[in-house]
Amino acid sequence: MKFKVILLSVVLMLAFFSASSQDLHYSNYNYAPLYLNPANTGGFNGNIRAGASYRDQFRTFIGEAYQSTMIWADSPVAFVVNERQWLGIGLNLFSDRTGDLGFGMSGAMASVAYHFSFDDNYRSVIAIGVQYGAIQRKINNHQAAQFADDITGTQPSPDHQLITDFNTTFSDLNVGVTATFKPSKYDKIQIGTSLYHVTNPMFRFNGGSAGTNVNPRLNVYATYEMQLSNKFQLTPGAYYSSMNNAQNIQIQLNAKSLLKKGGTTLLTYGLGYRISDAIQFFAGAVYKSWEFGLSYDMTTSTARAFNNTVGGLELGVKKFITIHKKPELKVIQICPRV
Secondary structure (H helix, E strand, O other), X not given: OHHHHHHHXXXXXXXXXXXXXXXXXXXXXXXXXXXXXXXXXXXXXXXXXXXXXXXXXXXOOOOOOEEEEEEEEEEEEEEEOEEEEEEEEEEEEEEEEEOOOOXXXXXXXXXXXXXXEOOOOOOEEEEEEEEEEEEEEEEOOHXXXXXXXXXXXXXXXXXXXXXHHOEEEEEEEEXXXXXXXXXXXXXXXXXXXXXXXXXXXXXXXXXXXXEEEOOOEEEEEXXXXXXXXXXXXXXXXXXXXXXXXXXEEEEEEEEEEEOOOOOOEEEEXXXXXXXXXXXXXXXXXXXXXXXXXXXXXXXXXOOHXXXXXXXXXXXXXXXXXXXXXXXXXXXXXXXXXX
C-alpha cells in the first residue's frame, strides 16, 4: 500500500512541471488502443474486442471543425508453442477532416502482435507489435477555394489544379512493445512505447516530383490499475508523445466505482492535464461487456482567447465478446439391471 501512495504522489507531481506541448492525438487512449501502440493488439481476456471513437475540436472558432472518427477490432487468434505465447491480430480504420476545404486524412492499418508470458498466471507479459497499412491525404471540397483569378478573370484560376492534385496515398509502418506486470491479484502495471512512421514515408502532389516526408512519432506511456477496495479502482497514468519537435505530455487520474456489490455496472470518471494546453474531464460507464466514455478538454493555453476555453470533445465505445466452447461430454453406457 505504501508503494501505491508513493507512485500516485509522483504521478500527480508531474502535472506541475511546465513543458512545450501540442495536441497531437486523442485524449482518451482507452478507446483507441491500436492507435496508441500496435503491441496492444490481442492483449485482453476474451475472443473479440471492438470499439469506435469520435473527436470534435476547434468548433467554436473554425467554420468546419476538426473531426476524427476511428473504428477498430482485434482478437487473440492462436497460441504459439504453448498457452504462454499467443498471437493477436487487429484492424484500425480512421478518418479525419477539417476546414472549409475538407482537408483530411484516412487510413487502414492492419496489426499483429506476439505476446509472451513468463508464468502460467500471466503476471508478467511482454508483447511486440507491428502495424502496416495505407494512408491517404487529400482535399475533399475543391470548389470551396476561390482565387483572385476567379473574381477578376473569365476563366477558372489555374491554381485550382494544385488543390485538385493534392490527393496522395502512401504506405506506413509502425512498431511497438509493451510490458505488463501484476504485483497482486487485482493490480496491474503497463508500460509501453511505440514508434510510428518508421520508414519516414513521403507524400506529394499527383504528378509532382517534390514531396514531403512524414516524420516519425514516438509514444511512451505508463498506467497503474490499483484495486483499492471491492468497489473502487484507481488508475493513474502518464502519456508522452513527440513528433517533429512538438511534444504532448498528459497526466491522468481515472477511477471506477461499482454501483453495488456483486453488480455488473461501474461508473468511470477522472481528471487529466495536457501540460501547457488543457484540463481533461472524463466520465463514462461499464455495463457487462460494454464500455462507454466521454472526455472533454478545457483549454488553458493562450488559445482560450480564441475558443473561449472550449477544446475537444471525445466519445468512445468498446465491446468485449467471449465465445464459450461447449464442453465435450463423454457418454457412459450403464448396463440396465436384469
